[in-house]
Amino acid sequence: MAPPIPLLAVCGSDGTSLLRGPPQCELDSSFQRDSRPSRCLTFSRDGTLFGWCNGHSVSVLRCADGSAVSTLNLPKTNLLEFSPLNNILVTWQPYTKTQDSPQGEANLQLWDLSSGRLIKALYQKKAESWCPSWSEDEKICVRSVNNELHFYENNDFNSIANKLHMQKVSDFALSPGAQPSKVAVYVPGSKGAPSFVRLYQYPVLGGASAALANKSFFKADRVNMQWNQKASAVLVTASTEVDKTGASYYGEQTLHYLAANGETALVQLAKNGPIYDVAWSPNSTEFCVVYGFMPAKATVFNLKCDPVFDFGTGPRNAAYYSPQGHILVLAGFGNLRGQMEVWDVKKYKQVSKPQAPDATYFSWCPDGEHIVTATCSPRLRVSNGYKIWHYTGTVLHKQDAAAGSELWKVHWQPFPEGSFPERPIKYQAAPSELGTTEAAPIQAYRPPALRHLPATPSSKLHEDEPPQDLRPGLSGEKSLSKSALKNQRKREAKKAAKQETKPDPEPACLPAPVSNSQSEACSGDAETDKKIKNLKKKLKAIEELKEQQASGKVLQKNQLEKIQKEEQLLKELQELQIK
Template sequence: MAPPIPLLAVRGSDGTSLLCGPPRCEPHLAFKRDSRPSRCLTFSRDGTLFSWCNGHNVSVVRSADGSIASTFDLPKTSLLDFSPLGSILVTWQPYSKTQDSLQGDPNLQLWDIESGQLIKALYQKKVDSWCPSWSEDEKICVRCVNNELHFYENNDFNSIANKLHMQKVSDFQVSPGGQPSKVAVYVPGSKGAPSFVRLYQYPVLGGPTAALANKSFFKADRVSIAWNRKASAVLVTASTEVDKTGASYYGEQMLHYLAVNGETTLVQLPKNGPIYDVAWSPSSAEFCVVYGFMPAKATVFNLKCDPVFDFGTGPRNAAYYSPQGHILILAGFGNLQGQMEVWDVKKYKQVSKPQAPDATHFSWCPDGEHVVTATCSPRLRVSNGYKIWHYTGSVLHRWDVEAGSELWEVCWQPFLSGIFPERAVKYQAALSELGTTEAPPKQAYRPPALRHLPATPSAKLHEDEPPQNMRPGGEKVLSKSALKNQKKREAKKAAKQEAKPEPLCDPAPISNNRLETSSGDPEADKKIKNLKKKLKAIEELKEQQAAGKVLQKNQLEKMQKEEQLLKELEELQIGQ
């Protein structure tokens, strides 16, 4: 049986529509396009249901035939979501008070989709973590209320089955997969006490030994928690708003690893700088981190937090694994130029390098063969539109909005795992009338003061590193202890260089050959000695430049005299 064709939902100022997905995107014949602008839209986890709010009501339809499942009179709804099994629709609207009700009306509502009846109305003032979190079998539902976690069982919201009492729980994440369910809890530090993340297995939530794992740290104003698909480990990105050392405008980030067997560690990153993205592989056996000052590094780590493969440096700030986990795309969106690097994860071989400038959205199609990039408003109000790509770099479909209109959101229809099998990776670009958009090679920037001078191959403006498999001699990735020692050596070397003042004149070279031959002419010997001294100093400057040091103007001018000095030395030695 052939796998289904995914749908693509498109929301904009011209309304909401469903399109039959790649390679072409034609209107879904069973879905009647809604011409009224939508506030939000969402699919159920298995993709069988689709819901949107057009400012008049909330509609739920079946994706296959477009038939209406339920309609709710909720014109102010701003956010929508389904429970994992698609039995409950969650709606949220901004909290407000009225003269008739000083407390305000409940703004978080849970609806039974089959009957259309209201299950529970709750108060949720903050938009952060607005939606309750379910286990995949819907046996457990968790909400954060007044800095503590409330647990409900079997969608019975009239009674709280369990509570997790802790000091000001700020964030949490329920594990994917079936029972037993686990939950990761973050508590920010206060009054000199450290912040910490703990893992619990429901229903064992109390007592000093209840936690499966515990990791404490000081540098954290907020955290991002990510479970792997098998619910065996968690990655926690801890961030501070301000870097007190002044090294980064983006604050400071640290990456922590916690496993349900109790193991915890700080992931050692070989390059200093921000952590832009962390992505788990669908296999749950490894994860990719994009980090470091630009050009950023990207490295794949295993569950021991040892490096597996280093992709070198490049203009990137995001990592996206395909749903099957066989392809990894490293991309640079936002303030970067939209370059994408497509990698075969099993062979660690680059497949293509397309470019999607001005893209504000990226997502994989569930088939693992196609992706969509979009330029959406209000992030960018010009050049709104989307493109459907094959991962080999071919643009299969392109749509640009008409003048005066805006594109707000595009969203793939999700499918359950296993619906689309993994296919062999292709390296030849797929056929397309729109062609490919390979990123053109670019010349390195040269300051105006150096543009009149000949370009030197050894000059480097950035610490560019090729991928691990393209380095001379097949350079290996260092272990955690080796990385730690390397960072210590680099820091010590940098401190010595900063403490050492720049010499005002060229240092005199030390000659290993103390018994130099004499020509019998003291004046000629003196000139030869001075010329060799200058040439030695030029050699040292060239070595410093090759190592990446930025030379001063007088040092560069000195290097330009090398040929003249060699010619003078040759004439003096011939005349002896």
């Protein structure tokens, strides 16, 4: 049986539409395009339902045939989410107070999808962490309320089945997968006490003695907690708003590891600087960290927090594993140029290096073969549009927003695990009329006076670090330590420099061509050589002035007069060299 073809939902100022996925990328015939602007859309976790709000109502339909499931009169809805088994639709609208309702209206609403009945209306002032978290079987639902975690069972929201109360519980993360459910909770430090994260297994909650694991740390204004898919471990990125050393305006970040078996560790990173991204592999046994001052490093670690593979340095700030876990994309978006590095994770071999400038969004297609990049508003209000790629670097489909329109969001239809099998990785670019966007190699700038000379290793602004396979038992350069590789590169650079500066065994005095470079020529007459040297010095100064003028600098009157004398000086130099 052939695997299904995913849908891609697209919404913006000119409406909402569904595309039937790659490689055709055509409008889905079962969905009647909604021309009203919509900022809010989502798919159910299994991809069978699609919901969106167009400013008039919230609509839910079946993806298979486009038939309507429910329509709710909720024009102010900003956020939507389905429960894991599609029993409940959660809607959120901004919290407001009125004269008639000084306490405000309950703005978080839970709806029964089969009947359209309102199950429960709750207060949720902030959009951050707005949605309750369900276990995969919907037997447990968790919500943070006033520094407490409230647990509900079997979607009964009229009674709280359990509570976890600690001083100032600031954040939590419920584990994915089957029962038993686990929860990671974060309590920020105060009055000199450290912050900490604890893991609990429901329903045994509360107190350090009941915790599966406990990790305390300083320097944390906020945390980001990520479970792996098997719910065996959590990665905690702790961040401060301000770096007190003044080294970075990103603040300070540290990465901590907590396992359900009680093991904890601080992940040691090989370069100072911010932690830009942390991503678990879908196999739950490895994770990738992108970190360090630019050019940033990227390293894969195992569950012992030992480095497995170092991708070297490059312009990157994000990491994305394919749904099957066999491909990893390292990318530099935001204030970087949009360079993507596509890696075969099993062989640790680079597949392609495409470029998506101005991209503000990236997402893998569930098939593990295609990706989408988009430039969305309000992050960027110009050049809005999206591209669908094959991972080999080929652009298969490109759509720019119409003039005067904005693109707000694109979203792939998800599928249950196992819907798309892992396919062998290809290294040859997939055919496409739009071609590839492989970036041309960038050469370091060299002044005109040095361009005729051989390049030297010192002409680089910084020394890029090459990838290193850190797995044990490898031979050759890959098995060398970081310091050994660095020393080896220094020796090779010194050797190359000596070879370039080695004099010829039989130097000859040849007439120099007409040039304004600094290469020396000998005429046999000391006075003539002196005049030639002075002329070349003047021509070099003129060349520098012309470069300054081209870069936009306003020159003085005497500098402009010097430039006007270039032709005369070149003529004099030619006459002296002919003699």
